Amino acid sequence: MSHSNSIDKSMAILAPIAEQNGIDTPWDRYEKMLPQCGFGELGVCCRICWKGPCRIDPFGNGPDRGICGATAEVIVARNLIRMQAAGAAAHSEHGRHIALAMKHLGEKGLDAYAIKDEAKLKGVAERLGIEAEGKTTLELAVEVADISLNDFMNQDHHKECTWLSKSLPPVTIERLRKAGVLPHNIDAAVANVMARTHVGCDSDHVNLLLAGIRAAMADYTGMVLATELSDSMFGTPKPVITKANLGVLKEDAVNIALHGHNPLLSEVICDMAMLLNDEAIAAGASAGINVVGICCTGNEVMMRRGVPLATNYLSQDMAILTGAIDGMVVDVQCIMPSIATFGSCFHTEVITTMPDNKITGARHVEFSEKDALDRAREIVRICIDAYRKRDPHRVNIPQQKETAIVGFSTEAIVEALSLVNAEDPLKPLIDAIVSGDIKGVALFAGCNNVKIKQDHAYMTVVKELLARNVLVLATGCGAGAFAKHGMMTQEATEEFAGESLKGVLTAVGTAAGLEGPLPPVMHMGSCVDNSRAVMLASALAKALDKDLSELPVVASAPELMSEKAVAIGSWAVALGFPTHVGIMPQITGAPGVVEVLTKTAKDIFGGYFIPETDPVKAAETLYDAILERRKGLGLSV
Ligand code: NFS
Ligand code: SF4
Numbered sequence: 214m215s216h217s218n219s220i221d222k223s224m225a226i227l228a229p230i231a232e233q234n235g236i237d238t239p240w241d242r243y244e245k246m247l248p249q250c251g252f253g254e255l256g257v258c259c260r261i262c263w264k265g266p267c268r269i270d271p272f273g274n275g276p277d278r279g280i281c282g283a284t285a286e287v288i289v290a291r292n293l294i295r296m297q298a299a300g301a302a303a304h305s306e307h308g309r310h311i312a313l314a315m316k317h318l319g320e321k322g323l324d325a326y327a328i329k330d331e332a333k334l335k336g337v338a339e340r341l342g343i344e345a346e347g348k349t350t351l352e353l354a355v356e357v358a359d360i361s362l363n364d365f366m367n368q369d370h371h372k373e374c375t376w377l378s379k380s381l382p383p384v385t386i387e388r389l390r391k392a393g394v395l396p397h398n399i400d401a402a403v404a405n406v407m408a409r410t411h412v413g414c415d416s417d418h419v420n421l422l423l424a425g426i427r428a429a430m431a432d433y434t435g436m437v438l439a440t441e442l443s444d445s446m447f448g449t450p451k452p453v454i455t456k457a458n459l460g461v462l463k464e465d466a467v468n469i470a471l472h473g474h475n476p477l478l479s480e481v482i483c484d485m486a487m488l489l490n491d492e493a494i495a496a497g498a499s500a501g502i503n504v505v506g507i508c509c510t511g512n513e514v515m516m517r518r519g520v521p522l523a524t525n526y527l528s529q530d531m532a533i534l535t536g537a538i539d540g541m542v543v544d545v546q547c548i549m550p551s552i553a554t555f556g557s558c559f560h561t562e563v564i565t566t567m568p569d570n571k572i573t574g575a576r577h578v579e580f581s582e583k584d585a586l587d588r589a590r591e592i593v594r595i596c597i598d599a600y601r602k603r604d605p606h607r608v609n610i611p612q613q614k615e616t617a618i619v620g621f622s623t624e625a626i627v628e629a630l631s632l633v634n635a636e637d638p639l640k641p642l643i644d645a646i647v648s649g650d651i652k653g654v655a656l657f658a659g660c661n662n663v664k665i666k667q668d669h670a671y672m673t674v675v676k677e678l679l680a681r682n683v684l685v686l687a688t689g690c691g692a693g694a695f696a697k698h699g700m701m702t703q704e705a706t707e708e709f710a711g712e713s714l715k716g717v718l719t720a721v722g723t724a725a726g727l728e729g730p731l732p733p734v735m736h737m738g739s740c741v742d743n744s745r746a747v748m749l750a751s752a753l754a755k756a757l758d759k760d761l762s763e764l765p766v767v768a769s770a771p772e773l774m775s776e777k778a779v780a781i782g783s784w785a786v787a788l789g790f791p792t793h794v795g796i797m798p799q800i801t802g803a804p805g806v807v808e809v810l811t812k813t814a815k816d817i818f819g820g821y822f823i824p825e826t827d828p829v830k831a832a833e834t835l836y837d838a839i840l841e842r843r844k845g846l847g848l849s850v
Contacts, residue, residue, distance in 0.1 A: 255802030294425030300780025305435025460614025525693030540596030653765030762789025762819025
C-alpha cells in the first residue's frame with residue numbers, strides 16, 4: 214500500500230497513483246528502512262578505515278572504543294564535521310560556479326548572461342573596496358569575481374576570506390577570530406576537515422568540532438558570495454506575487470519543472486521557454502510553456518521572476534505522478550535519484566545537465582555557460598517533444614495552490630522600510646524591536662525529512678512564533694512549505710500574526726502600496742540566500758553597535774536532513790544565534806559532543822543548538838531565547 218505522510222493534501226491524492234504504478238513513495242521507502250540502525254542514529258559507528266566498521270556500545274556492555282582506540286566522542290565528532298565539510302563543499306561549489314561564470318562573462322562575454330543589476334554590482338564592488346571610477350560594468354564584474362575567487366585560493370593563513378569581513382559586523386568578526394574559526398580559504402577549510410579526520414589524526418573532540426565550525430564558516434562564505442554575485446547577474450529580488458503547490462501545473466501547457474540549485478541553468482531555461490513558447494503551442498499545448506520550480510532553484514526563479522513553485526524537497530518525485538510534467542530539468546544537489554524511476558513510469562523526461570551530477574536512467578544533456586543557449590534550446594525542445602507523448606488519461610493535477618507574495622531580498626525589505634522612514638530605513642524596524650511590537654526575528658531554513666510529517670513542524674513552530682509577535686524570515690524548502698500552505702499572503706498576517714506584529718506589517722505594507730499588511734513570512738530565497746538574513750541581521754547589529762550574538766534573533770530548521778543544512782545550522786550557531794534542529798542529530802551517543810554543541814557553544818559563540826523534536830516546545834524554547842536576548846539588551850520582555 215503506497216502512502217504519504219504530509220500535511221500537503223496533494224500528497225494524499227498522488228499516493229494511490231504510486232500504488233497503481235507499482236512504485237514506492239518516499240514514505241514507503243522510509244518504512245522499508247525501518248528500524249533504522251541504532252548505532253547510526255547515535256552517530257557511534259565509524260567506517261573511516263577498513264579495520265572497521267566499528268561501533269561503540271551505547272549501553273556500556275560492549276566495545277567502548279574502535280579498533281584504533283577512537284572513543285565515541287571522537288567518532289561522533291569526526292562524522293559530524295565531515296558532514297559540515299560536505300555541506301560547505303556543496304554550497305561553495307555553487308558559489309565558485311557563479312563566480313567563474315561572472316569572470317568569463319566579464320572577460321570574454323557569454324551570450325546567455327549579462328549583468329542585469331548594475332546597481333547591485335556597483336554596491337558589491339564598493340563593499341569589496343574596488344575603485345569603480347572609470348571602469349566598465351564588465352571590468353568591475355571581473356574584479357568582483359576575482360576577489361571572490363581569491364576566497365578559494367588564498368594561502369596566507371593570516372588573511373581571512375574577504376567576504377567574511379565584508380558581510381559581518383566587526384565585533385562578530387573579532388569574536389570569531391579569537392575563537393580561531395575564520396577560514397582563510399574555503400577549499401582549505403574543507404580539505405582540512407577531511408585531512409584531520411583521516412584515521413590516526415585529530416582525536417580531540419573539541420578540537421575537531423572547532424574545525425567543523427571553521428568549515429561551516431567557509432560554507433557561509435561560499436553562500437554569501439553566491440547570493441551577491443547571483444543578484445548582480447540575474448537581478449536582486451523584489452516583491453512579486455505568484456503561486457505555490459502542484460496546482461500550478463497546467464493541463465494545457467508543456468510543464469517544465471526546474472529542480473536543483475544554480476540559477477546559471479534555471480535562468481537560461483526560463484528565457485528559452487519564453488522564446489520557444491510558439492513551438493509548444495504548435496505542438497498542441499494551447500497554454501504554451503509553463504515553467505515551475507522545485508526546491509531551491511525553484512526558490513531562485515520564484516524570487517526573481519515570480520515563477521510558481523510546484524513543491525519542496527520531499528515531494529519532488531511525487532510531482533511526476535501528476536502525469537503532467539513533461540520535463541524535469543535538474544542540475545545539482547537535493548535531487549532524489551528516484552525521479553528517474555518515476556519519470557520512466559510516465560512520459561516525463563528527466564534531464565540531468567551537470568557533468569558531476571548524473572543519474573542512471575535519466576537523459577543527460579550537458580550544459581555549460583559557453584553553450585548555454587544551444588543546450589537550453591535542446592532541453593526545452595526535448596520537453597516539448599515529451600508533451601506530444603503525454604497520455605491525457607494519466608493526468609491528475611491536484612488542485613492545491615496558494616498565493617505567495619515573495620521576493621524579500623534584504624534590499625527589498627530596506628526599500629519597503631524606507632517608505633516609512635526615508636532617512637533612516639532601519640529605524641522603524643529597530644524601533645519596533647525596541648518597543649517590543651516585534652519581539653525578535655526568527656529565520657526558518659532547511660529541508661523536509663521523512664522522519665516527521667512533511668511541512669507540519671514548519672507550520673507549527675511558525676504559528677507559535679507569529680502569535681508571539683516574532684518577525685519571520687524563511688528560505689529554502691522551509692519557505693517552500695510556507696508558500697504551499699498559504700503563509701505568504703496578507704490573509705495569513707490577519708490570521709496568524711500577533712496584534713503588535715500585525716500593526717508593524719500593516720504599517721510597512723500600506724506604506725509600500727500593498728493596501729494591507731506584508732505577509733507574515735518573508736521569503737528571502739534559496740538556501741544560499743540564508744546570507745540575506747545574515748545581511749539584514751548584520752545591518753541591525755551595526756546600527757545598534759552590537760554583536761550578532763546579542764540580537765533577539767533565532768534560527769530554526771524544523772525538518773532538516775542534508776549536510777548543507779547541518780553546515781548552515783553550524784554557522785548560525787557560530788554567528789551567535791540559538792538554533793533549533795527538529796530532527797534528533799546523529800550525535801547523541803557522545804555526551805561530550807552534545808555538551809559542546811548545546812551548552813559550551815553558548816560561552817564561545819553566544820549561539821548554541823537546540824535539538825527538539827516537539828515543535829510546540831521548540832517554539833517555546835526559541836521564544837525564551839529571544840526574551841533572554843531582550844533582557845540582555847535591557848529591552849522589555
Ligand atoms: Ni537547503 Fe535542504 Fe535542498 Fe534547498 Fe531544500 S532540501 S539544505 S532547502 S532544496 S538546499
Ligand atoms: Fe574503527 Fe578507528 Fe577505523 Fe574508525 S578509524 S573504523 S574507529 S579502527
